[in-house]
Amino acid sequence: MGGIMIEILKDISIGLAPLSKAEIKTMVEQLKAYKLLKGYRSKAGINIEQFIDTVQKVSLLVQHLPEIAELDINPLLANDQQITAVDARVRIG
Incomplete structure (x- = not known):
C-alpha cells in the first residue's frame, strides 16, 4: 500500500536482503493494511503469494547486484x- 498508507499511517515494513519467503510473509502480515491486502467484504484481495514472490525476487536482485545503491518501484500495482x-528507478553507485 502506498500513498496515504505510508504518508499518514506510516504503514511500512523494512527488511535486509536477502529475505526468505517466510520473512516476507511475516513482514506483510504485520502491516496495518494486511486485512485490506487479504480482501474485505466483497472486494478481492491481492495474490499474497505472488506478492511475496515478487518481493523475494527484488531481494535476490539487490543481493546479486551489490552495485545497486537504490531501487524504487512506484507504483507496484x-x-x-x-x-x-x-x-x-535504479541508482548504481
Missing part, C-alpha cells in the same frame, strides 16, 4: 491476478 511494476 497488485490485484488477485497479478503484480505489475508500472515504473522503476
Whole structure:
C-alpha cells in the first residue's frame, strides 16, 4: 500500500536482503493494511503469494547486484491476478 498508507499511517515494513519467503510473509502480515491486502467484504484481495514472490525476487536482485545503491518501484500495482511494476528507478553507485 502506498500513498496515504505510508504518508499518514506510516504503514511500512523494512527488511535486509536477502529475505526468505517466510520473512516476507511475516513482514506483510504485520502491516496495518494486511486485512485490506487479504480482501474485505466483497472486494478481492491481492495474490499474497505472488506478492511475496515478487518481493523475494527484488531481494535476490539487490543481493546479486551489490552495485545497486537504490531501487524504487512506484507504483507496484497488485490485484488477485497479478503484480505489475508500472515504473522503476535504479541508482548504481
